[in-house]
Amino acid sequence: MQIKQFELNPVFVNTYLLYDETKEAALIDCGASTDEECRRIKEYIDYHGLTLKKLLNTHLHFDHVLGNRFVYETYGVHPQYHESEDSMPSLRIQGSAFGFPIDYEPVHAEHFLQDGEEIRFGNTTLKALLTPGHSPGSLSFYCEKDYCVFTGDALFRHDIGRTDLWGGNEDQLIASIKNQLLTLPEITEIYPGHGPASTVKEEKQHNPYI
């Protein structure tokens, strides 16, 4: 599986485009907020001849979903996320809380993901891991074959997600990280929603919150 990372929007969200030898692709947290950012993603997909099959959201904070409408309107793909995330305030309310005006409505899921559910595109399988605490229905996406996990804002390199936003809970977040993420093989690469990558081994040894 190939991983192309884009760092997008004023909050510097990591958007991950995954694809394999079949040229089928999945986007995790499309944060594209301007025409230029949307064009960068589209040009990459076109240049590599990819077919976008899935749009996955780790959670529904505004910075992680800004590109969902572009993806839906360009590729006809609805986002998939955990049902508990639908409790999140509207994009307008979230945006105004952060001084970031948002003038469009979100695209809703046609399918809610469950803990442990397998997501397939091409020859690749991701497993949804429920890792709540930063938000009520945060998911991480684990690729067992390639030893990598996309953790959204649950776990960062040497840091964890904030828990003071809607539905956040620090005890729950620590439990999610310990039970769902640090139990993965130590060589597993961690690709977070912001900042640089890490590994399970690195976080076990050096994350001050765990």
Ligand SMILES: [Zn+2]
């Ligand atoms: Zn977040």
